[in-house]
Amino acid sequence: MADDPFENMLAQMDRAEEYADVDHGVFERLKHPERTLKVTLPVELDSGEVEVFEGYRCQFDSARGPFKGGVRFHPTVTQREVEALAGWMTWKTALVDLPYGGAKGGVICEPKELTQNDLESLTRRYTEGIRRMIGPETDVPAPDMNTNPQTMAWMMDTYSMYEGHSVPQVVTGKPLEIGGTPGRVEATGRGVSIVTERLFEYLDRDLSEATVAIQGFGNVGSNAARLLDEAGARIVATSDVSGAAYDPDGLDVSALAAHVSAGGLIEEYVAGETRADRGDREGDGSADRWDDPDEIGNDELLTLDVDVLIPAAVEGVITADNVDDLRASAVVEAANGPTTVAADEVLTERDVQVVPDILANAGGVIVSYLEWVQNAQEFSWPLETVNAELERRIGTAFDQTIDQYDEKGLPDLRTAAYTLALERTASAHEYRGLFP
Template sequence: MTNQKFFLDTQGQFLEIAKILNLKPEIVEELKEPQRIIKFQIPVKMDDGKKKIFFGFRVQHNNALGPYKGGIRFHPEVSEDEIKTLSMLMTWKCSLAGIPFGGGKGGVIVDPRKLSRGELERLSRGYVKGVFPFIGPDLDIPAPDVNTNPQIMAWMTDEYSKLKGEDCPAAFTGKPLEMWGLAGRNEATGYGGVVTLKKLAEIFNLNPKETTLAIQGFGNVGSNFAQFAFKAGFKILAVSEVDGGVYVKNGLDPEATLKCREEKGKISGCYCVGSVCDLSFGKGISNKEILGMEVDVLVPAAVENVITKENAPKIKAKYVIEMANGPVTSEAENILQKRGIISVPDILANSGGVIASYFEWLQGKEKKLWEREKVLKGLSKILEESFEKVFNLAKKEKINLRRSAEILAVERVVKAMEK
């Protein structure tokens, strides 16, 4: 799926909700496109002394509920349409969670693996210079995303504070702990996903010990999801990353798998049960194969558009938890629904990160440190309440969880716009 199709697909889902809610034409016009698109050049002095131009984006979809909120990704395939789509999804995600933020997203077209640490710092600071007039603690609060991390947020926060002439820890979230970063922020998205998994298990009477999982994507989100699910007693049969994955018939240990990957550089061959990793415990599996596995719960936690109309008829899982942004296309969603497969949408399942970002923002404004236990407890409460609202509406209206989540999210934004 192209990024343009990704945008039209997401926009089309909103237009369907607009019809259901009978929204006024002027509201539809405002919400179907972002309020602002910022495209800019970022000149960076490279280590060889030459200047290279990179292209950056910041898209601000809607701020009816509060400042724009959303990550910044560094990736060679970043495009305006992709960032537009993700900014719209952030509006719905923040709304559904009931936090006082609107939706935004940013990106730079770059392969950060090809930059030195110095070049990466200069690019990060250059990004802030390019968007400085449009961001800030009460305007738009960026955060990490694909290929960005607490160190990059530290450089960006420092650059923003320099330009502003004062210390501004609430201007960015996802920062290191020593710069008013939040305890628990790193694992928040994965942890939140497991909160929704537990609610799913509770509602459908699933016994964790007998419930099998396959997780596509073993980065920050996928690996944290795996570790919290494992601690909760769920049985993880397979995990995968870009270069392929591992299948362990008796269930793998995600912590041992992570340690093995650190040593080997990839998870291929890391068949770990308990603290022991042995080739006899399992076999290799591809990203494509993991999607069609016979498991109870499939967790796409890598990239968008991996479950499509082509492979949706072959999904054997009974439940899907969307930990990536937009991993299931709208055509695939319809196929899954017809087949009786329950899919927990991304705007609910992976909202733990933005909820934790809200806590970090509050911490930065108040300059009072939050304990990790308080963060995870607060996150659980918000996600459990959101899940129940989404599930109850879906049950009442006989609609799928995505449609229910989108109705609740759009309704809250529209009420704020009409005040």
């Protein structure tokens, strides 16, 4: 069942149970989502055809507060995946001590094959389908894979039309003009960068001498790459669906980001667009560093001999089949659920430090929380305040995870993170009791 993300999440919980101070009866409750809604979404496309899509919204646990979690548009969305992601959101919000439970949504579709009008129609239809479940005090969606601030604007507008007034705090990750907060778009990547720096401090190693491979150059991977590059690390490889670029001397992250943000693919970049507008660095010699990168496969990227591997794409990429070939000395999980339990056990035996997803990629939900708070107060904060609060909160969660790991002699950082998250969620359940 290694390819089943929900089974993977349950196995991660089971590994932590023996170390967590949680009543077994409560622990069993934590394995089950509160509810999952499946919606059927007929949409008239720009082509004139009517296509019927399927979508889901899972609300996993609300003991600590309103449900919180993203919405993804992807052809591989399944109910099990959405439920697993909602569970991971539950542990993530508990670990970083936000007053939220976990949720997740998804629509089975291929966004690349849909026009902007099609995407708007699909988003509004999906929002109508789940609107009885969501609300600013109930369940607050956010962007995820293939969704963005524009998607959130459509969701917010659709919900508001039914309410009869604007309700900005029903979603987070919105455009700034309708209640979004500065720093939200890059928040997950910034969090990944912060915890990578904190990991190197903990290991007493120099990040400025580190090599980094990042699988995935979307919103999270590209922002993590930019910030780690600015911190002095050498980004030697990254990838998208078209392939991966590798340069042992370091990729030109800013040039690659400009290429991708303009709609380009990494395979095109590798094929010869790397020197555009680069000049000779005004004769300072740094141009020698930017040799044209080599094209490698996505699978090969995972096995490069680097200091840090950052999986920032989809779940289930580090498995029993490839873990023996991994040569990175640390893994920072920017994606949700990228490592199976079988692979985790091998990495633990090899003393490869893995910063788990529920800590590493929590920057997004932290800044979503800050956006939600600002909306509730009808007050906004500058970017410096948002970034400082993000760093404080994710740094505190990192320190608490490390303390748990060291003081209890736990097998790995994931188990340490899960014990904290499970204990906090279970404690909320015990105080609240059972109704009726």
